Amino acid sequence: MKKLGLLILFCLQFSCNSQVEKKINGISFVSSRDKVTQKNIAPILAINANAASVMPFGFIRDVNEPDLIYNSDRQWFGERRDGIKHYVDILHKNKMSIMLKPQIWIRDGKFTGTLEMKTEEHWQKFEKKYSDFILTYAALAEEVNVDIFCIGTELEKFVLHRPDFWSQLITDVKKVYKGKLTYAANWDEYPRVPFWKSIDYVGVDAYFPLSKEQHPTVDQLKAGWQPHKKALKQMSNTLNKPILFTEYGYRSMDFTGEKPWLVDRNQTKVNLEAQSNATKAILEMFWAEDWFAGGYVWKWFIDHDKVGGEDDNRFTPQNKPAELVLKQYYGFK
Structure with a gap:
């Protein structure tokens, strides 16, 4: 009965606040080699999602390498401009709002927050490449009328060391794209981003540590959220801007709330309930x-029937109890 009461209260609160601004009930749509069809979109609609993040990629060899490769024929279809346009078109036909979120991938999956050039010459070369990368997709964002454009993802050292570049980039993006802007800051980076006042959303990749329990309950996870939620609300109030979870999600494994950012290939025991509990906790705490x-749950693959499932300890909620949690909460009106 207690859980039912909390759910009813959540529904009433959600309904009331949804009248103020329609919540972004989003998925992070993973780039693929292939085009998508309505069959690939149907599972997204089935969980009541109304938004998708689509992600073109640029590639760098190492954290000190200034050369950025993007929109290349050697990339997967969904990683380059023509693929992104195709994805956006079919998602728009299904009345979904879109965030276009260009991202960098560093060889071997090295963390983008450590990207840092060693010389001024390399910084300037990299900045030119990055500006071209972002402006290419800002122009596409305007062309296909996406709702939100993200100017970067988890680039802490780049942001902190080169603030003048980012100020100019925002100015340049606004010349070609007239929609809303955000930046996807890592969970421990967002308080230090210097340019929030110049864009529309405080974007956060919400992989906050919440619990060291092997099998965390919803209540334990919500308790872990309390200090982070307080800080996020204070940031929103100070800047008078909404918080947007540009990514959020949990792996379906033991200790999922301890280090939610882990993207390694560890074989930690599958724990579908932990992922489900963590998904419930974040939705109940924020929505x-x-x-x-x-926010946009991380992550959603186009071949729904072939991914996720009871033996998978990765992030996707597909074909797991967490998918039903999303369907339930995303369905609140």
Whole structure:
């Protein structure tokens, strides 16, 4: 009965606040080699999602390498401009809002937050490449009328060391794209981003540590959220801007709330309930708040029937109990 009461309260709060601003109930749509069809979109609609993040990629060899490769014929279809346009077109036909979120991939999956050039010459070369990369997709964002454009993802050292570049980049993006802007800051980076006042959403990749329990309960995870939620609300109030979870999600494994950012190939025991509990906790903690815009769950593959499932300890909620949690909460009106 207690859980039912909390759910009813959540529904009432969500309904009330949804009248203020429609929540972004989003998925992070993973780039693929292939084009998509309505068959690939149907499972997204089935969980009541109303938004998708689509992600073109640029590639770098190492954290000190200034050369950025993007929109190349050697990339997968969904990683380059023509693929992104195709994805956006079919998602728009299904009345979904879109965030276009260009991202960098560093060889071997090295963390983009450590990207840092060693010389001024290399910084300038890299900045030119990055500006061209972002402006290419900002122009596409305007062309296909996406709702939100993200100017970068988890680039802490680049942001902190080169603030003048980012100020100019924002100015240049606004010349070609007239929609709303965000930046996807890592969970421990967002308080130090210097340019929030110049863009529309405080974007956060919400992999906050919440619990060291092997099998965390919803209540334990919500308790772990308390200090982070307080800080996020304070940031929103100070800047008078909504918080947007540009990514959020949990792996379906033991200790999922301890280090939610882990993207390694560890074989930690599958724990579907832990992922489900963590998904419930974040939705119940944030989606009813009027200062919170919504978010995009990480991550959603186009071949729904072939991914996720009971033996998978990765992030995707597909074919797991967490998918039903999303369907339930994303379905609140």
